[in-house]
Amino acid sequence: MKIFISRTLSGIDSLGMEEMPSPGPLGPGQVRIALRSASINYRDLLVLSGALPSVTLPELIPCSDGAGEVVEAAADVSRVKVGDRVALTFNPDWIGGPWEPSRGGAGRGGGIQGVMRQEAVVHQEEAVLIPAHLSFAEGATLPCAAVTAWHALCAAKPLLPGMTVLLQGGGGVSLFALQFAKLFGARVIHVSSSSERCARLKSLGADETVDYRANPQWSTAVRELTGGGVDLAIDIGGADTIERSLASTRMFGRVALVGRLGGRASVVSMGSSYAEMYPVAVGSRQDFEAMNRAIAFHKVRPVIDSRYEFAQLPAALRRLESGRHMGKIVIDFDSLADR
Numbered sequence: 001m002k003i004f005i006s007r008t009l010s011g012i013d014s015l016g017m018e019e020m021p022s023p024g025p026l027g028p029g030q031v032r033i034a035l036r037s038a039s040i041n042y043r044d045l046l047v048l049s050g051a052l053p054s055v056t057l058p059e060l061i062p063c064s065d066g067a068g069e070v071v072e073a074a075a076d077v078s079r080v081k082v083g084d085r086v087a088l089t090f091n092p093d094w095i096g097g098p099w100e101p102s103r104g105g106a107g108r109g110g111g112i113q114g115v116m117r118q119e120a121v122v123h124q125e126e127a128v129l130i131p132a133h134l135s136f137a138e139g140a141t142l143p144c145a146a147v148t149a150w151h152a153l154c155a156a157k158p159l160l161p162g163m164t165v166l167l168q169g170g171g172g173v174s175l176f177a178l179q180f181a182k183l184f185g186a187r188v189i190h191v192s193s194s195s196e197r198c199a200r201l202k203s204l205g206a207d208e209t210v211d212y213r214a215n216p217q218w219s220t221a222v223r224e225l226t227g228g229g230v231d232l233a234i235d236i237g238g239a240d241t242i243e244r245s246l247a248s249t250r251m252f253g254r255v256a257l258v259g260r261l262g263g264r265a266s267v268v269s270m271g272s273s274y275a276e277m278y279p280v281a282v283g284s285r286q287d288f289e290a291m292n293r294a295i296a297f298h299k300v301r302p303v304i305d306s307r308y309e310f311a312q313l314p315a316a317l318r319r320l321e322s323g324r325h326m327g328k329i330v331i332d333f334d335s336l337a338d339r
């Protein structure tokens, strides 16, 4: 089978496309998945640049998010069957309940091998059925960004209709958070880097937008729009945004600590928000399954920015790195010669 591999974790250029034997016979509880699509996340860039100390595999098959078809199942497998369309979970050991340190933490495409390969043998517990109305490409967008957005919005405490949520940028996590927040009946204030991107976010459902480049003190605008601050802010910018996320949040509101696109914040001034801050680490399989029920019932379709063939993974990662995308970038495996 064809794979992508990095042996040095020294950036996108360290990736190479190679052949390796397909995985051998199945063990108890295992299934063989013919992968059909992957999607990429900012985290894949961090992993490939060697920026995550928890990633220690000497030879890494990258990318956490993949979807495909079950082509073989061990005799004792009951969760899925041959022919099922599935996505793989990000954290293989996290089935449900709160996160526990014993579960490790580097995730697929980091702590364990990723999805840029034509076939994967995984335990049945790692497979989640894709909602029936979604393609493999759409299903492959879900494991990291969508589950993170779902978890940030509602896994800690419920988001109630009429609550106001602050979202940042047109990336994968924030666009899923926009779609899910609207399902919950919440009001969304979305900040982005240009008036064109703000207009696109409005067309995707944002109630109000603020251009954070034109308004560097954008938290003032958010407070004015809300008469005192949002109920929940999903912070993806880290050092660049956390102070203003806090300043945008009402007294005793909440800030979900999700990303660090602007670097890791080392010191944070709480100001007068008294907001509760909570970290998000993607989510459990049960979060994934609860999210899929909502996606299936409401026929949500992930926003796909662009699609690339398997061999074009480096080009896809460069588009992600540019920040010019809006929504998810997908890798299609169907172009591979032997399919």
Ligand SMILES: NC(=O)c1ccc[n+]([C@@H]2O[C@H](COP(=O)([O-])OP(=O)(O)OC[C@H]3O[C@@H](n4cnc5c(N)ncnc54)[C@H](OP(=O)(O)O)[C@@H]3O)[C@@H](O)[C@H]2O)c1
Pocket (backbone or CB within 6 Å): 040, 041, 042, 043, 144, 145, 148, 168, 169, 170, 171, 172, 173, 174, 191, 192, 193, 194, 197, 236, 237, 240, 241, 257, 258, 259, 260, 261, 262, 280, 281, 282, 283, 320, 323, 324, 325, 327
């Ligand atoms: N904790 C977790 O479990 C978890 C899970 C998934 C992702 N993450 C993290 O969440 C962040 C977002 O991930 P993603 O995959 O959604 O990223 P992404 O798709 O690459 O999002 C990039 C977009 O974010 C906006 N942006 C870029 N730099 C920014 C900054 N400094 N401040 C505010 N907005 C900025 C830009 O949109 P505009 O130009 O429209 O503003 C850009 O297009 C990353 O740091 C990622 O590592 C964490």
